[in-house]
Amino acid sequence: MDARMNRQGFIALTGATTLAAFLAACGGSSSGDSDAGSSAAAGGGDTSAAAPVGFDPATEPDAPLLVFTWSGYDESPVPDGAPWMWQEYTDGPYGAKSPLKFTFLDDDTQALAKVASGFAADIIHPCGGYIQKWKEAGLIQPLDVALLPDWDGVPESLKAPGLIDGAYYHLPFDVGFTSLTYDADAVDFSKVGGEESWKILLDDRYKGQSSLFNGPDEIIEYAALANRGAKDPTVLTIEEIAAAKETALLMKQNVRNYWTSQNDTVNDFVNGNILITATWPDGYWKIKNHPKMKGRNIQYMQPIEGRLTWICGLVLSAASKQPGRAMLAMAAANTPAAGAAVTDNYQYASGQKAGVSELIKNKELITAFGLDDPALWEPPMAWPQKAVSPYKEYIAAGQEVINA
């Protein structure tokens, strides 16, 4: 009797094992031994579905959460880090059980390759133009926005780059403009229509006195705005890219340099080497408030064609074994308090808008960057920098301009 029972039990057991092995061979989930890459790959197959997700932080393993972010956004004490970004999570129920650990991105393309190669981050911090690449590579999964109490405070226009196949993949965190900072005492727009315009870069009265960011896609975007007016500069035809390249080459005749550090162009500006430069909000703020600029009329251009807007934020790795807790960490970064701190500390805007202005300590920043005016952040006043299309043609054209 015992022997018979044992055999039946054995057969039942082996039968179950066979079924499990079959499911595994067919690509079923359930693997405690899968590494990040294979998990990511499996997740990638699933992420095209926009089905609602429902993570349960309470049932997830107690283990550190790895955050793959940019320098300045870790938990190190200020000024090196941004503990205010994660404080609500750290003080919450999982802060000790799943403490945050940080690794820094070198750049967006490096980060993609690193995670694709199996680097097992839970939260990653890409920017607008790259979200689609993360999704297409199967490296990220939809957010469980039900675990983001302040999700509704993020405008749809900022959520848009992360809305793919009906699901949200990106929580906008740090956002800002790209525009021209100029000395209005020395620069006038009379030769380019009388209004603030990207065409000022073509005015040879300022030859050798402008500077632009060394980004091939951005160089084409500036020129496209000058050529086409207030139209989305991230989507062009091949012919329009060719035309933008020609315009960018003309702009280059007036360009002193393509900067690779905003600090460098700020220094160039305040030392009188240039009158016009492309900056992010903090660059403008530093120039405007620099002691050497006292008494000068420093402006941040609101061109008739529109500014550019960059949108960076947090995504959830497809390989994460603690997606619910990762969402709670993201929720901390999405609070009004964290949003206000982004502005006070870095002069950027935040993805979060609700209740933020009240918490910003330096109220001058609200006025300077229109943080209380949603229209300034949407087309046609500002164009979100999403993935350019056609991508390779943009990059090649911009690089040709830089190399010319």
Next chain:
Amino acid sequence: MRALVVTLVAVVVMAGSAVAVAQRADTSASTRARMITALTTATSPDDCGCTAATRAKDRVANRATAEASTNTKIVP
């Protein structure tokens, strides 16, 4: 006879499991390889991907400079 059947079943199951694990490993490796190939072809070598990276470097440099110049901690 029964013992033989049980042994055969065990052998078949173990072999099946080994094949399944090997297939899964192969699937993972090939999927990852395809993913990396897709990324490589989708990303231009001239795309520096450096916009946010540049901000990050400047951000840290500026905060450190500000602290050094005022000799005070900047509180959030």
